[in-house]
Amino acid sequence: MNRFFLFSTLLALGVALAGNSLSDTGEDKPGGAATSKGPRNRSAFSNPSGNLPFDKQLDFKIGDGVFRKLWVAAPSSTKSSDGLGPLFNARACQACHLKDGRGRPPAAGETPSSLLFALARADGSADPVYGHQLQTFGIQGHAAEANVETTHELRPITLADGMVVTLRKPHYKLVDPGYGPFDRTTTIAPRIAPPMIGMGLLELIPEADIMARADPEDLNGDGIRGRFRRVPSPSEGGAMKLGRFGWKTGTASVADQTATAFKNDMGLSTPIFPEDYGDCTPAQKTCREAPHGSEGNEPEVPQKLFDLTVFYAHHLAVPAREGIAAPAVRQGQKLFNDIGCAACHTPKHVTGRSDSFPELSGQTIWPYTDMLLHDMGDDLADPNGLDGSSPLGRVWRTQPLWGLGLTRRVNDHFYLLHDGRADGILEAVLWHGGEAAKARDRVIALSGSDREALLAFLESL
Ligand code: HEC
Ligand code: HEC
Incomplete structure (x- = not known):
């Protein structure tokens, strides 16, 4: 028997086995x-x-500390941890990204925390009084913006083998507004805190590779479109970049998402967003004028702490x-x-x-x-108003x-899912x-x- 034949048979067998492993x-x-x-x-x-x-593992540990740090209201004796709010959703990153995992919808009667509510008017702009996001907590002397009541609509689905699964569709209602009425056209859109693993890897997938898969006009006729959007990146001076993070790819990088979280979720200033009052609008005067935790040119979250938080978020494995x-x-x-x-x-x-x-x-x-x-269909779409008229209302990453x-x-x-309904x-x-x-x-x-x-x-x- 010829040696070549034997060799190639063994090779093919090897490849087949490897392909199976x-x-x-x-x-x-x-x-x-x-x-x-x-x-x-x-x-x-x-x-x-x-x-x-090893040396970078130390940075990771310090970053973990910042991620867990419980911020307090200013002025406080613990200068390095003050500046929370005045309006906020949680006192630490970790409070929403629980154990670096995901948040959950509130239990009956509980104030939502790791489930955020984005606010937008019919034209997509922020609420003139309440801003871009509902803050469900305030530091002492500042009313929370509102609370949210949830009711559920039941949807039984029968599978081919007879098994019945009852889905629950949440409906939300704003109650107890702390700063007067919301704009007539303002709607709320729920967003659960997603798990934090692999963020740095997702940030490094080349833009061209992602864009190459997009098929907005469904030219290949498989019913799957896939779009991308470009968003300004505040950590890179506002340069337009591919949106990657958040349930609708609203931010381009982990740094942008982190700066936004410090600002909107905790009311903390960073080198990227230097305002000390977070998402408070000019109409929320007492919030804008409250004492803050920044000193001189140093924001509430100084560059070093900010960088360590971003480093940590990049490297959660x-x-x-x-x-x-x-x-x-x-x-x-x-x-x-x-x-x-x-x-x-x-x-x-x-x-x-x-x-x-x-x-x-x-x-x-x-x-x-x-x-x-x-486009994930009507049932998952944001309520009318929040991008309802634009294609963005119906799409999810x-x-x-x-x-x-x-x-x-x-x-x-x-x-699971963007509002934790499943x-x-x-x-x-x-x-x-x-x-x-x-x-x-x-x-x-x-x-x-x-x-x-x-x-x-x-x-x-
Ligand atoms: C009040 C709850 C809350 C807090 C506090 C919070 N986050 Fe988030 N986080 C969210 C939500 C909700 C999203 C999804 C946002 C969206 O879809 O727009 C998110 C998204 C993210 C993402 C992108 C995840 C992905 O899969 O795209 C990163 C990274 C992140 N957060 C980091 C942080 C860091 C770092 C902090 C602290 C500085 C922080 N978060 C604090 C609720 C929170
Ligand atoms: C058209 C694109 C598309 C297809 C096809 C698709 N998915 Fe998804 N999937 C998504 C999007 C977008 C989300 C997020 C939707 C949301 O949160 O509202 C998602 C979310 C999920 C989630 C929840 C993840 C989480 O962390 O919350 C699971 C599980 C899932 N998909 C499994 C599947 C399975 C299994 C299939 C095949 C039967 C499938 N998907 C087909 C786009 C798709």
Whole structure:
């Protein structure tokens, strides 16, 4: 027998085996070399990039401290932590991004905190009195802007095998306004705090790679459009960049998102937004004139603390996967591709190069998102008024799915989607509409065992 034949047969066999091994594709390490080295436990979202050198791990730890820091009202004896508010939603980043994971909708009678409400008038502009965002708390002597009451509409859905899932659609009402009436056309739009893992990796996916997947006119006729938008980046002097972060890609970078959070969520000034009064409008005079925590040219959050917070947010690592070779998980993964989930939840990307973040550069990552905006149908759309008339009201960024299966372990709940309305993965999928309606209908039509396999795959992420 000829040696060449034997050699090529062995080679083909080797390739086939390698092609079957998920650890060879790198899928077991969704963040590449930056994947977390920690276990899949309650703290699974709080670890640094696995390849972060020792000296930078110290910066990560200090950044963690700032992320957890409880800010207090000014003036206070703890000068380095004062300046909160006067109006605010939470006293620490960590209070919304609980355990570096996600927030949750308020329980009955509770004031919302990790579920924010964006405010906008019919023309998209901010409320003239209440600003861009509802602050549900005020420091002593300052009324909260309002509270929100939630009611639920029940929607039973029957799946092909007879299983009934009852979805709950939330409706929100503003109550107890603290500063007079809202503008007649102001509407509120809920936004839950998303998990914090893998942010730096998502920031490094090359703009061109994301834009290349967009198909706003659906020229290939597959029913999936995918758009992107360009937004000003305040941390880069207002340069227009690809929107990446937030449920509607409203910010271009982790630094921009962090500065916005300090300002709108906690009422803290940063080198990027130097106003000490956060989202308070000129109509909220007492808020604008209240004592603040900045000193001289130094904002409430000085450059050094700001940079450490951003560094921390960049390097929160994606957990490694477990049990990916189980037959049900692999069957579920095949279904995920076959029924069209991967058309938006793009499994794999390669990050670009950055001198500032060498550990995150050039990594093959598995975030399961195209980072594009998709029309998800009427049920998920923002209420009329908030971009209701523009295409933005109906679109959402494909949410990354890495770490999904750890949600309950980290956060003690499984509330998903931009407003936390879905309880668990199946409900989240059943809420998909618009461009994703076909994929959702294929899930409804699955046999019980195929559905379980699909869920097993998603739980393994
Ligand atoms: C009051 C709750 C709250 C606080 C406090 C808060 N966040 Fe957020 N965070 C959110 C919400 C809500 C979003 C989604 C915003 C949107 O869709 O516009 C978000 C989004 C983010 C994102 C982008 C996530 C993604 O997947 O696109 C990052 C990064 C982030 N926050 C970092 C921070 C940092 C750093 C702090 C502290 C300086 C902070 N956040 C404080 C609620 C909060
Ligand atoms: C047309 C694009 C598109 C398709 C197709 C699609 N999704 Fe999504 N998916 C999204 C968007 C956008 C969101 C965020 C929607 C929101 O929060 O309102 C999302 C959210 C999710 C979530 C919730 C994630 C979280 O962290 O809250 C899960 C789970 C999910 N998708 C799974 C699936 C599965 C499984 C399929 C296939 C049956 C699928 N998706 C098909 C675009 C898509």
